[in-house]
Amino acid sequence: VGQRATEATAELPANFLWGVATSAYQIEGAVAEDGRTPSIWDTFCRVPGAVIREENGDVACDHYHRMPQDVELIAGLGVDSYRFSISWPRVQPGGRGPVNAKGLDFYSRLVDELLGKGIKPWVTLYHWDLPQELEDAGGWPERDTAYRFAEYAGLVYEGLGDRVRTWTTLNEPWCSAMLGYDQGKHAPGIQNFGASMRAVHHLLLGHGLAGQALRAAAKEPIELGITLNMGSAKPASDRPEDVDAARRADGLGTRIYLDPLVKGHYPEDVVADLEARGAVLPIEPGDLEVISTPLDVLGVNYYSSHVFEGGEEPHEPVAVSQNLPVTAMDWEIVPQGFTDLLVRISQDYPGLPMVITENGAAFDDEVDENGVVDDSDRLSYISDHIAAVGSAVAQGADVRGYFAWSLMDNFEWAYGYDKRFGIVRVDYDTQERTLKRSAEWYRDTIRSTREK
């Protein structure tokens, strides 16, 4: 363990931020308590076939009732920071109107518990749980949702802004737009490419408007961020159709978000591709200025990277096998792609500090007769990926922190409770939490960096 920790962290700066991450719907449960109303995920989970075994987040890890103990668990890992998300329909039921004091109070107590233990709260305002009423009014393809999101951000700031400095607006807008409105694998389960592109623009607009609202309300400077899921996209060969396929995958996966956020305009090649498909980004005058509101930090969520082949025109990207080992999600394990991605972002979008807001893996854990989960596969995944971050830093990437996904096993969206991403095991019958070997390694590794 010692050797491995030293190697993995050798290149990281001394003030590197270590953390663990979760999201509201995946852990909280208590979906009908203290005034919370349904989100699109409560609805989606009831659609036959949408989620494996028709599972849902009604109870999840029961974190809503176990929060103080869970904060103790987090403190025991010795992390600097805890990344969690706020449930919009808890704080502003229905997505409109006044704040629900009881709902907001839960997060206020969470922040106090964390600060009391010297743990920095890293707040994400939106991790996919849109109030159902806003979906009924059109959801993210509808422009008004962006304004509603900014209003909600302001309400949260009023309640927590005196104690929270770091604000992530959205978690993985690609997933909200593409899985939610194009592929239909996530809530609200719609399959309409045009709608997904309208969602992209309104998510980004919502990010910008919320960022401006937070800054307008802030008495002291805040740290504004957005979290994107990304990987490196490489062509399978130098055949023009493969090169074009990789360009397209990168365009819709990464540049359609980062270009407007950082450079203030959408990438021309992507806009041209969309036009050819009859899809439009519904840009209104002034939108790009709002979207490019200065970012203090870019959150990077990394799981895997792909190599693409292009078929016939228009060279739709098709991911091909790299013959690498996979996780329980069947995602190939590509730490080199992580290094490549971080170096590339630092070159193409210079001056933007990055924090890894999620990285981790699902494996089929086994509990032995002593209750131990010896998850050497997850431990290797995490240590290899921390080392990959180190390599990127050595090549000049400005990466300032790493959050393991996830603190504990939780509701893995369309996969229900089948896939376990936790470094802490959750027994869903008893709600007992047990540190896996990976959690012990992570704790010891963090400790060892402090002794440097």
Ligand code: GBH
């Ligand atoms: C994150 O999303 C979420 O933020 C988090 O809530 C979730 O629990 C966690 O990851 C684990 O899933 O099939 O090889 O093409 C992950 C976003 C986007 C990552 C799609 C994997 C496809 C991999 N995912 N991506 S592959």
